[in-house]
Amino acid sequence: xxxxxxxxxxxxxxxxxxxxxxxxxxxxxxxxxxxxxxxxxxxxxxxxxxxxxxxxxxxxxxxxxxxxxxxxxxxxxxxxxxxxxxxxxxxxxxxxxxxxxxxxxxxxxxxxxxxx
Amino acid sequence: xxxxxxxxxxxxxxxxxxxxxxxxxxxxxxxxxxxxxxxxxxxxxxxxxxxxxxxxxxxxxxxxxxxxxxxxxxxxxxxxxxxxxxxxxxxxxxxxxxxxxxxxxxxxxxxxx
Numbered sequence: 464x465x466x467x468x469x470x471x472x473x474x475x476x477x478x479x480x481x482x483x484x485x486x487x488x489x490x491x492x493x494x495x496x497x498x499x500x501x502x503x504x505x506x507x508x509x510x511x512x513x514x515x516x517x518x519x520x521x522x523x524x525x526x527x528x529x530x531x532x533x534x535x536x537x538x539x540x541x542x543x544x545x546x547x548x549x550x551x552x553x554x555x556x557x558x559x560x561x562x563x564x565x566x567x568x569x570x571x572x573x574x575x576x577x578x579x
Numbered sequence: 580x581x582x583x584x585x586x587x588x589x590x591x592x593x594x595x596x597x598x599x600x601x602x603x604x605x606x607x608x609x610x611x612x613x614x615x616x617x618x619x620x621x622x623x624x625x626x627x628x629x630x631x632x633x634x635x636x637x638x639x640x641x642x643x644x645x646x647x648x649x650x651x652x653x654x655x656x657x658x659x660x661x662x663x664x665x666x667x668x669x670x671x672x673x674x675x676x677x678x679x680x681x682x683x684x685x686x687x688x689x690x691x692x
Contacts, residue, residue: 567681570621
């Protein structure tokens with residue numbers, strides 16, 4: 464089992480719709496979760512982080528965390544063609560692990576296509 | 580401008596010819612990392628450094644070396660590159676423990692023939 468799993472997609476959504484991306488993780492003690500966006504040929508950029516159960520909203524983006532079920536999701540409301548990218552989920556290991564703070568484990572990414 | 584720079588951006592080389600990819604950050608960050616990105620495998624950490632002269636292996640360190648003699652620089656060394664090291668490489672940096680924002684460099688696309 465991969466430590467962090469994502470559906471590779473592509474996830475095709477019409478412009479203006481909600482894109483829903485899911486990520487599951489295997490280490491139950493993980494506490495910090497991140498969503499990065501990566502445009503083709505570019506480097507990843509952080510768009511959201513979450514560490515408490517529940518929802519966190521930032522503009523058109525909402526991250527949702529459910530530690531009991533070990534999944535984190537990202538909702539993109541009012542999707543725009545400029546949201547077309549690969550979205551990477553990343554997880555920090557639990558505190559106390561060797562160099563836990565520096566190690567991010569990434570999922571394979573979900574490719575999102577927003578069609579006008 | 581706060582940034583992480585990498586050089587070269589593109590490199591084509593032959594098996595066995597030693598190469599170095601440089602990484603530099605101007606944000607006085609303590610933590611720096613190297614990742615490789617391959618289709619279907621996502622980003623995998625190669626090495627990381629928590630400060631000057633403090634480095635450790637990530638998930639896929641075989642065939643790579645690093646050094647951290649200055650806080651701003653974290654070069655990646657391939658002593659004897661092989662075709663399976665053909666990949667897209669990213670350097671990243673961030674401030675102290677549990678900082679949430681990791682800054683990535685622009686990437687180096689390496690092809691080993």
